[in-house]
Amino acid sequence: MVKIGLAPMAGYTDRAFRTVCSKWGADFVFSEMVSTKGFLMGSLKTVDLLPFPEEGNVAVQIFGNETEELSKAAEILSERYSWIDLNAGCPVKKVVRKGAGGGLLRDLAKFREIVRAVRKSVKCKFSVKTRLGWNKNDVVEIYRILVEEGVDEVFIHARTVVQGFSGKANWKSLSVLDKKIPTFVSGDIFTPENAKEALEESGCQGILVARGAIGRPWIFKQIRDFLQHGTYSEPSLKDILATLNEHIDLLIKEKGERGAAKEIRKFLAGYTKGLEGARRFRDEAMKIEDICNLKQAIYKFFVRKAEKISF
Ligand SMILES: Cc1cc2nc3c(=O)[nH]c(=O)nc-3n(C[C@H](O)[C@H](O)[C@H](O)COP(=O)(O)O)c2cc1C
Numbered sequence: 001m002v003k004i005g006l007a008p009m010a011g012y013t014d015r016a017f018r019t020v021c022s023k024w025g026a027d028f029v030f031s032e033m034v035s036t037k038g039f040l041m042g043s044l045k046t047v048d049l050l051p052f053p054e055e056g057n058v059a060v061q062i063f064g065n066e067t068e069e070l071s072k073a074a075e076i077l078s079e080r081y082s083w084i085d086l087n088a089g090c091p092v093k094k095v096v097r098k099g100a101g102g103g104l105l106r107d108l109a110k111f112r113e114i115v116r117a118v119r120k121s122v123k124c125k126f127s128v129k130t131r132l133g134w135n136k137n138d139v140v141e142i143y144r145i146l147v148e149e150g151v152d153e154v155f156i157h158a159r160t161v162v163q164g165f166s167g168k169a170n171w172k173s174l175s176v177l178d179k180k181i182p183t184f185v186s187g188d189i190f191t192p193e194n195a196k197e198a199l200e201e202s203g204c205q206g207i208l209v210a211r212g213a214i215g216r217p218w219i220f221k222q223i224r225d226f227l228q229h230g231t232y233s234e235p236s237l238k239d240i241l242a243t244l245n246e247h248i249d250l251l252i253k254e255k256g257e258r259g260a261a262k263e264i265r266k267f268l269a270g271y272t273k274g275l276e277g278a279r280r281f282r283d284e285a286m287k288i289e290d291i292c293n294l295k296q297a298i299y300k301f302f303v304r305k306a307e308k309i310s311f
Pocket of ligand 1: 007010032033061089129157
């Protein structure tokens with residue numbers, strides 16, 4: 001069966017969002033990326049990004065640029081978790097400049113060395129999330145390295161690092177890979193139709209959804225329904241409100257009331273997308289700092305809609 005996962009997103013895929021996505025059918029989820037340097041130095045901010053070990057099917061994604069640091073951190077983490085993923089695709093300047101994330105793809109010989117060392121120290125499942133290449137399509141070579149070095153699974157955002165998020169993800173470019181290990185396609189999967197097309201064009205065994213899940217965690221169920229039955233439905237207002245409320249409550253538990261008010265703002269555009277008056281509501285919601293007032297404003301917005309349409 002096709003596996004559908006929540007892609008790693010720094011600043012988004014915290015415990016609360018992961019939980020909400022899992023409830024809506026994500027087969028697995030990723031943590032935010034964790035700096036191996038920060039982890040080894042015991043930075044509280046970094047340690048805070050780590051999942052609870054009992055969370056379930058979650059990949060702990062690490063990033064770094066030094067072989068020793070990466071393997072040391074991976075070794076420690078793999079004693080606690082069942083799945084470690086190496087970030088070899090992040091295009092953010094601050095990360096790439098130091099040779100981490102997508103920067104690892106600039107020198108494929110060094111990349112191989114790092115993958116080999118980390119593989120050796122990881123006792124549990126080890127995957128790599130990568131891109132097509134640094135500034136050109138090197139995916140065949142990258143894939144060969146990953147298979148030869150014994151990586152268990154690979155996730156490929158079908159753009160180069162230099163491309164960032166520009167242009168369109170080239171799903172078809174993954175069709176040439178022999179898929180000797182489970183291979184997942186990522187990039188521009190915003191609808192169930194996109195998911196089906198990405199799977200067909202890439203020939204991959206699974207997909208990752210990133211931006212398409214922000215404030216729309218039901219996309220996992222929609223994709224599954226579409227792949228299995230050829231149809232899917234939109235969630236009811238009641239379901240959206242219940243999900244949004246649960247998301248806020250989980251954020252309060254994880255980050256406190258102030259943190260929750262700040263974090264949930266990033267998701268409001270998604271949760272209210274396509275609903276009449278959503279823009280005005282969001283503009284108002286952005287100014288509300290107290291979480292109880294924000295919850296009340298959300299409730300009023302949805303109930304007003306429900307009075308027009310049956311709940
Ligand atoms: C806000 C944001 C943060 C991201 N952070 C990470 C990250 O920490 N690690 C990673 O491997 N990819 C990261 N990505 C890339 C996504 O996992 C995904 O591969 C990319 O967004 C393409 O998928 P999409 O078109 O479904 O968004 C991030 C993307 C976004 C939009």
